[in-house]
Amino acid sequence: MSLKPWREIAVPHEDVLKGTFQQAEFAADLSRVHDGTATAEYQDPSLFFQRTFITEGMRLLLDSVVKRLSGKGGDPVIQLQTAFGGGKTHTMLAIYHLANGKALPSDLPGVPAILDAAGVTELPRARVAVLDGIKSSPNQPVTRGKQSVRTLWGDLAWQLGGDEGYSMVADADASGTSPGKTVLQELLSRCAPCVILIDELVAYVRQFEEGKALTGGTYDSNLTFVQALTEALKAVPTAVLLASLPESDREAGSQRGIKALASLSHYFGRVQALWKPVGTEEAFEIVRRRLFTTIGDKLATESVCRAFADFYVANKDDLPHETQESRYFDRLLHAYPIHPEMFDRLYDDWSTLDNFQRTRGVLKLMAKVIHRLWKDGNNDPLIMPGSLPIYDADTRNEAIQYLPQGWDPVLERDVDGERSEPVEIENRESKFGSVQACRRATRAIFLGSAPSTSNQLVRGLELERVVLGVVQPGQQIGLYKDALRRLGDRLHYLNSANNRFWFDTRPNLRREMEERKRRFQDKEDVFPAVRERVQRSLATGVFGGIHVFTASGDVPDDWQLRLVVLPPDAAFSRSGQNLATERAKEILKARGEQPRQKQNRLIFLAADYDNVSRLKDQVRSMLAWQSIVSDIREMKLNLDQFQAKQASKSLEDAGEALRRMVRETYKWLLAPMQEARPGKAMSEVQWEHFPLNPGALNPSQEIERVLKENELLITEWAPIHLVGVLKTWFWKDEIREVSAVDVWQKSCQYLYLPRLRDDVTFQTTVGAGADSRDFFGIAQGKDEGRYVGFSFGKKTSIFMDSSLLLIEPVTAAMFAEAQRAAEEARKGATPTTGTGTTTPPRVEDSAKPTYPAVPGATSQQPPKRQFYGSIELDPFQAKKQFADLVDEVVLQFTARPGVKVKIAIEIQAETETGFDDNVQRAVKENCKVLKFRSAEFEQGE
Known part of the structure; x- marks a missing residue:
């Protein structure tokens, strides 16, 4: 849409265009016009009316004045009482130019229509008197012709009638006392038609102190003059008075001004006409x-x-x-x-x-x-x-x-x-x-x-x-x-x-908040606030414990499933450096100084790397609003009621925004896992990551949903899956039964085994499998090669203790068949032992093979009490290899009570050219400090 700019249609006056206008030019000055010293736009009647828009209020006034001067009615006294800058003086100027007759009414734009409406064909030329309350001084006489005029009434008389008019009030002017109504009426009658314009009368009267006489009279004599003048005007049909008064006490000025305004309003109010101010x-x-x-x-x-x-x-x-x-x-x-x-x-x-x-x-x-x-x-x-x-x-x-x-x-x-x-x-x-x-x-x-x-x-x-x-x-x-x-x-x-x-x-409070945000530090202020919010948003649910920003030493190493929430400085990123998995690996590897055994019981919740900075900023905003509200309550911050409410509302909004930001930031579930196949080495720890839905109503339920859907956590386990684990890792070679508790505990330890919710889940699965011959048999122990409390394919009560065995189904079937045959033989003519009892079937003990995936499985062999191992290290990577050796092997022994570990290091070095004295001296000194038992250089062969 193409619209013409205002500058192409409306042309400003030249003084506006050039910026040469003066502030005073906007101020209509009645006295300067009366003296003939005003600018042309105010002094020239035609130019004045060309630039004057005759408002409704002004039209009513001019109509009244025209009728009054023509003897056709109109109001004798008109009070102009409007707000500061409401156009009072401009209106008086319009009446001044209309009344003094220096320009024909036909030359004044807008005036002929007013005369026609008033029924006046010819407007008589009137005498005009202007009394300016700001220009006049109560204690300084002014010279009018040959006369020295002291008072308002003296000045009025001289302006209307010259020396002859002044002679009528000369004595009253000299004494500072008001002339009577009769004298003023006679003066007005002689000079009629006449117009009296009094501007800023309050500014003049308020200068008189009560009880103190000045050249211009007293406070009371001036009020008496106003009263007498307004009464005299009613008796002269072709005389009119217009006086401007301030609208409010504020514009009246001092206390004397307020008092003068009240008194003058009272006297004018008895005979005044209403005047409509300029509308918008x-x-x-x-x-x-x-x-x-x-x-x-x-x-x-x-x-x-x-x-x-x-x-x-x-x-x-x-x-x-x-x-x-x-x-x-x-x-x-x-x-x-x-x-x-x-x-x-x-x-x-x-x-x-x-x-x-x-x-x-x-x-x-x-x-x-x-x-x-x-x-x-x-x-x-x-x-x-x-x-x-x-x-x-x-x-x-x-x-x-x-x-x-x-x-x-x-x-x-x-x-x-x-x-x-x-x-x-x-x-x-x-x-x-x-x-x-x-x-x-x-x-x-x-x-x-x-x-x-x-x-x-x-x-x-x-x-x-x-x-x-x-x-x-x-x-x-x-x-x-x-x-x-x-x-x-x-x-x-x-x-x-x-x-x-x-x-x-x-x-505004936002600036105060922004300044306060700088006070808060990450570790001391921001992270604790995030921790509190995260802790509040999560319920334990499937977890035995939730550990928010917890050091590795404070995360228990037990059989319960635990959710570990990583701090914001350990955030997760799909690309680039991943601080989350590094921090999670430290917690997974050890509990404080001790190696962690139950690694498969930990799930990690991490912040999104891209959102962390926004989260920290939002926390600082919330803490800043919190401190502002606290200071308001403790009267340390002086704010008005609105700002106090605004601060409280902003704190609520910041808290709600932080709640959303915590959900949007803590959106990554990390689960450790390893890949392993029997007879082969295990892979390095791998981290599966899955996003959470920030819009979920219940974060804990959302975590549980993601865990279940991605099989990171098993809450219901079918017996066939248990059998698959047993066949792969426990029933191997000659081993045909395994401790149920041992299977459960191994699933809590090793990352390549399924992660079950708890032992109840495992026991429920065992109970469901025990009812069928397709999965396994169970026994409550083994005594001299015989299963105790044996059950296969029957409903039975399951007691999860260290004696409960899970028996490979073929072995269980063989034992059940042997048990059945023995039972039939006992009922028939079956040979008996010397005690007269039938000998139950016997299952041959078998040695438990060694396999890397499940160390320490059930075995009937005598326990092994000693270990010896040796390894050669690469001299250039010895430091790293030795650290790995300690972490992966030595700690397995030192973590167990009662195990004595001895480590001896043997170093051999040789060179064809021989070692110089500096090397020999340095090595011997260092070996002495490190307390080597022996450290010698030899010539060799």
């Missing part, structure tokens, strides 16, 4: 006439405004409700080329500030804004809050002069400028930079939130209004919302809550 819609036209000469292309103007209005309707869910009304299109037209939201923020928000005059303040600020945008070639269709050139020093200074101290760093860092955070974000991310999304958003938020105060119940600018102040037809609203989210994470002075955004001169 009317202010559009006032500002436009003062800042722009013409609006050229009407069709292009309507096209731009229609495009905005249609865009707002199409995106109604993201914008304020008033943008959906048909009259919003009219507002866009009336305000063009300035967006109505810009006026709303200035008139509704900024006008609440001390010293910011509603009309004059807006004119001054907008003049600087338009000058800078024109100079920079701004091509926006409308001048919007997002267009505000805060980067410009003049514009920035004009804005912050009305604000409390402390806004400079806010603007420089968080709002606009080359070194600001929004600019940095836009430079890094082109999607934001292409439309200046970050800067436009921060400018709009500043304009809408800067005038707010910390004690406001509801602070900030709604998201819908931020969007209204920045987005243009054809742009994506979501882009600005993304920018706001990014800004919320990065800016130090930006606050947000309940879908509202605002800037504050105090750094």
Whole structure:
């Protein structure tokens, strides 16, 4: 969508374009116009009315004054009481130019229509008196012609009637006492038609101290004069008074000013007429006439405004409700080329500030804004809050002069400028930079939130209004919302809550949090917090124990299945260096100083390497919020109620984010395993790794699911699988039975055997297999070659103790058959022994073969009590080989009580050239220190 930029349609006045406008030019000065020293735009009646938009309030006033001066009614006294900068003086100037008759009414734009409405064909020329409360001094007489005038009534009389008029109140002027109502009535009658304009009367009266007389009279005499004057005006049908009073006590100034305002309001209130102040819609036209000469292309103007209005309707869910009304299109037209939201923020928000005059303040600020945008070639269709050139020093200074101290760093860092955070974000991310999304958003938020105060119940600018102040037809609203989210994470002075955004001169809690994050160290603070969160999230379930960040010496070496959670600095990565498996291997290998026996009882849970840094950052954020909330409770941190609630909410959010991050990070299950085949060497320890689902509701159940589905853990075991293990590793050669407990214990020790949940699982499998002749027979022991408590293919109770034997099925069948034959023989004429009992069948004992996979299996041979072994080491790898030798062989003996181990090392070295003295001396000294029993060099053969 191609829309004409505002600069191609609306042309600013020359002084705005060149930046030559003066602040004073925006201030209408009634006294200077009366003295003939004002600038042309105020002094010349025609030029003044050309640049003046006659508001509804002004039209009503002019109508009343016209009727009054023509003797057709109208109000005798009109009080102009509006907010600071509400257009009072400008309205008085309009009446001044209309009444004094220096220009024909037909030459004053807008005036003929007023005369017609009032039914006045010819407006009489009136005498005009101007009393300026700021220019006049209560204790300094002024010279009028040949007269020295002391008081307001003296000055009024001279301005209306010259020397003759002054003579009527000369005595009262000299004595400082108010003339009577009759004298004032006669003065007004002689000088009628007449207009009296009194500006800033409170500023004059508040200078009098009660009980103290000045040249201009006393406090009471001036109040009496006002009362007498207002009463006299009612009796003169062609005389009118307009007086301006401040709207609030704040504008009245001191306590005397407040008292003077109350008294004057009382006297004027008895006869005053109401006056409607300038409305926001009317202010559009006032500002436009003062800042722009013409609006050229009407069709292009309507096209731009229609495009905005249609865009707002199409995106109604993201914008304020008033943008959906048909009259919003009219507002866009009336305000063009300035967006109505810009006026709303200035008139509704900024006008609440001390010293910011509603009309004059807006004119001054907008003049600087338009000058800078024109100079920079701004091509926006409308001048919007997002267009505000805060980067410009003049514009920035004009804005912050009305604000409390402390806004400079806010603007420089968080709002606009080359070194600001929004600019940095836009430079890094082109999607934001292409439309200046970050800067436009921060400018709009500043304009809408800067005038707010910390004690406001509801602070900030709604998201819908931020969007209204920045987005243009054809742009994506979501882009600005993304920018706001990014800004919320990065800016130090930006606050947000309940879908509202605002800037504050105090750094937001996020900055405090970011600074506190630096206090926390990994080992001392972060890892313990992660440990506590992980511990809290896991239940034992299938595990006999869960060991979070536990040293190898504190992980028990027993028959229970255990989950070992590795710390964040031992994270798992599919590629690159794998710290997790290295740390897990250390724990798997030893328990402290002792070698670990039950290696097949450990499962490991490891963090994802790519997520660890984010996890640690989130922990630091949570700890920082925790410390802030703690300091608030202990009154160590002075925050307002909103910030205290925000801190508590942020702590909750950080805790919830940490819970999710822990699940996303601790996502790898690691299980050690070895491959082995009978008669061949075992492989090195291998690590199977499987990811967990971070979104699972119950982490413990998710771990159990992954273990079961990948057969890392067996909770239900079929007898046929047990038989397969028995045939492969236990029933070998001449061995035909094996201790059930020994099988269970070996499965807990060796990584190539199945990993069962517990001994109950094993016992259940044995019980299920004992019912059938397909798997094994069982016996509760063996005595003199005979099975005791033998059962084969029958339901029987299983007692898992050291005497329970699992018998190879062929052997069990043979023994069962022999047992049956013996039983039949006993029932028949079977020979008996000398004791008269039948001899039960005998199973020949067989020696247990040696096989590497299951050392220490059941054997009937006499125990072997000694071991001797020798090995030659590579002299260049001797250090590593000897360490392996100690770990793999020596520790097998030293770990068992009562085993005496003796290690002797024999070193032989020879050279054809002979060893020099230095070598001999070094070796002998070192051998002496190491306490060699013998160390000699020989000549050799």
